[in-house]
Amino acid sequence: MKHFLHKISLFTTAAMLSLASFAQNVEYKGINYILDEESKTAAVTYQGTNPEENNYKGEITLPTKFKYNDVYYRVTSIGEKAFYGCDSIEYINIGGLIETIGSQAFGNSGMSSLIIPEDVKTIAEDAFKGSNISLFLLGTFSDYSFLNNVSSSTGVFAPEASLQTIMDAWPGTAKSIETPYYMEILSSMTTIAFRLHKTEYYSLPNAVPFEFSSVITQGVEIFADPETGIYSRTNLAPGTPLQFVINYSVNYEDCNEILNLKATQPAIECTEAVTGFTTFTATITAQEEETYIATEKGIVINNTKYKADDNGKVEASNLSEETEYTAKPYAIYKGKTYYGEEFTFTTSSSTGIANTTAGSEPKVTLVNNSRNGSLEISVSCEGEATYSIVNITGQKESEGILAGENKANSISTAELSSGIYLINVSGNKINKTLKFIIK
Numbered sequence: 001m002k003h004f005l006h007k008i009s010l011f012t013t014a015a016m017l018s019l020a021s022f023a024q025n026v027e028y029k030g031i032n033y034i035l036d037e038e039s040k041t042a043a044v045t046y047q048g049t050n051p052e053e054n055n056y057k058g059e060i061t062l063p064t065k066f067k068y069n070d071v072y073y074r075v076t077s078i079g080e081k082a083f084y085g086c087d088s089i090e091y092i093n094i095g096g097l098i099e100t101i102g103s104q105a106f107g108n109s110g111m112s113s114l115i116i117p118e119d120v121k122t123i124a125e126d127a128f129k130g131s132n133i134s135l136f137l138l139g140t141f142s143d144y145s146f147l148n149n150v151s152s153s154t155g156v157f158a159p160e161a162s163l164q165t166i167m168d169a170w171p172g173t174a175k176s177i178e179t180p181y182y183m184e185i186l187s188s189m190t191t192i193a194f195r196l197h198k199t200e201y202y203s204l205p206n207a208v209p210f211e212f213s214s215v216i217t218q219g220v221e222i223f224a225d226p227e228t229g230i231y232s233r234t235n236l237a238p239g240t241p242l243q244f245v246i247n248y249s250v251n252y253e254d255c256n257e258i259l260n261l262k263a264t265q266p267a268i269e270c271t272e273a274v275t276g277f278t279t280f281t282a283t284i285t286a287q288e289e290e291t292y293i294a295t296e297k298g299i300v301i302n303n304t305k306y307k308a309d310d311n312g313k314v315e316a317s318n319l320s321e322e323t324e325y326t327a328k329p330y331a332i333y334k335g336k337t338y339y340g341e342e343f344t345f346t347t348s349s350s351t352g353i354a355n356t357t358a359g360s361e362p363k364v365t366l367v368n369n370s371r372n373g374s375l376e377i378s379v380s381c382e383g384e385a386t387y388s389i390v391n392i393t394g395q396k397e398s399e400g401i402l403a404g405e406n407k408a409n410s411i412s413t414a415e416l417s418s419g420i421y422l423i424n425v426s427g428n429k430i431n432k433t434l435k436f437i438i439k
Contacts, residue, residue: 028066031056035073040310042066043079043102051081051104057088059229062095064293074293074310078105080124086110090228091184091195094120097293101127101146109133113184115197119295125149136182136199137162144169157182157199181212181246186230192217192242193232196224216245268340270299270329276422277348277435280316284308286331286338294331300339301327323347348433364425368436373414375423375436379404385427387411392420404428413438 024035025045033042044062046054065074075095080102083089087110094115100122106114108130116123118139123146128135132151137158144166150156152172159177166174177199186193196212214221215231224231236242266287273282280301286294298307299314302325308314319325325347329340367376379385381404388399389411397416402409404427416438424433 026068028068029063031060031062033073033075034079035068037071040071040073041076042073043077044075044082045079046081046084051084054081054083054085055088056083056086057090059090059093061093062098064095064097072310076100078102080104081107083109083111091197097295103127104129106131106133112186113182113197115199136177136197137166138177138199140165147172180210183244189238190236191232191234192236193230195229196231196246210248213247213249215247217242266294266331266333266338268297268329268331268338270327270340270343273345275345275347276433277321278317278319280319280325280327280345280347282314282329284312284314284329284331286312286329294333296332297330299327299329301325305330319347321347348435364430364432364434366423366434366436373412375411375413377402377409377411377423377425378406379409379425379427379430380406381427381430383428385425385430387423387425389416389421389423392422397421402427 024037026033026035032045032047034045035042042065047056048054062078063075065072067073074097076097077100078094078098082102082105083092084104084106085108089109089111091111092114094117098117098120101116101120101124103124103126105124105127107126107128109128111131111133113134113136115136116138120139121141122143123141125145126149127146129149132154134155135150135157137156140159140162147156147166147170150170150172152170154172156166156170156172156174157177158166158174163174163176181196181198184195184197186195196215198210198212212224214223216222217233220233222231222233268284268286270282270284273280282299284297284299286297288294296307297312297314298305299316300306301316301319304316306314306316323346324344326342326344328342330337331340332338363380365378365380377387379402383404385402385404386399387402389397391397398411400411402425418438420435420437422433422435425431
């Protein structure tokens with residue numbers, strides 16, 4: 001038994017070391033995150049070494065992404081017990097790329113309300129266990145079991161289309177979101193105090209960006225405290241009915257910039273494109289603004305979609321040799337797909353002969369004579385041509401000058417090890433890449 005326990009301990013340690021190589025806990029602007037180095041994503045986590053040390057407070061804004069050690073990480077989730085037991089948080093602005101909220105993420109929290117953006121799709125069943133938070137659900141969910149742990153004495157606010165589903169799943173009061181804002185009430189017996197939150201700004205991708213300026217009630221204009229964002233009016237008689245007129249301010253320069261991006265066509269480009277025999281690789285770049293981030297980039301080749309990685313690199317590897325393809329880059333913003341300019345490309349031939357359909361057109365003829373230590377190559381262009389040989393990883397093995405006008409050229413392969421290689425030939429009106437194999 002003693003020997004068996006020792007084996008289990010070693011296995012656990014090895015597993016922990018393996019995980020550590022892919023994830024690390026870092027702090028960025030007062031918020032702790034667990035980084036996934038492989039996917040370049042970040043999950044919000046609790047402060048300290050355990051949730052009981054959590055002491056987040058005040059107003060918190062979670063970014064869509066941030067830079068750490070020269071690498072950008074997208075903030076895609078609120079992790080397990082991230083804000084557990086936090087009694088001093090006034091409100092949290094959830095970033096637009098967050099898709100999941102983990103177990104007890106807001107457990108035993110003292111927050112009064114929370115906006116859940118429409119991009120959030122999955123919430124753990126016990127995410128709000130022990131809390132008394134009013135929820136503003138701007139999107140829809142396939143599973144509303146997380147409401148089982150939401151106090152029925154609080155309110156749940158959601159789009160009209162979701163209300164019946166919520167009422168069927170939860171015994172509390174559900175109300176429709178009908179305005180571009182909601183009022184977080186903080187009032188006492190003789191004081192009206194509240195904070196305004198912009199629901200439309202989070203729920204509609206084309207909403208006009210605005211700022212609250214003032215509120216008029218009973219002919220008196222009140223302004224928010226610059227530090228807390230709270231509007232208040234004191235010395236009211238208990239039971240006084242109040243009506244509010246909320247004033248907005250809009251920066252039209254910012255408005256036009258954002259709406260032009262969203263309503264027209266963001267700039268999406270395909271750069272650093274390289275065509276092989278059966279592959280096409282490129283980098284996809286997409287226009288982005290602070291609150292308008294592409295959640296997916298890639299390229300469509302002959303109606304087949306190829307998704308780019310987090311750095312915008314994309315590769316199509318199942319193409320046919322010496323075939324023309326039609327392609328266009330794409331990017332997805334808030335669930336809507338936009339496309340860049342369409343273009344065509346033609347894959348290379350690995351036979352060693354290119355452009356055989358037009359006799360007067362320059363061509364390259366390659367004979368792999370590597371068993372005897374050489375490549376025999378001729379180029380039909382005028383003047384000299386250059387060549388470079390790279391291995392399958394892209395490392396350059398050799399380069400040099402070739403005589404044109406179909407003169408015979410011999411390139412030594414004695415120094416090359418077994419494997420697949422590419423040779424690029426460039427000259428007057430010709431630029432060809434061919435494949436050869438050293439066995």
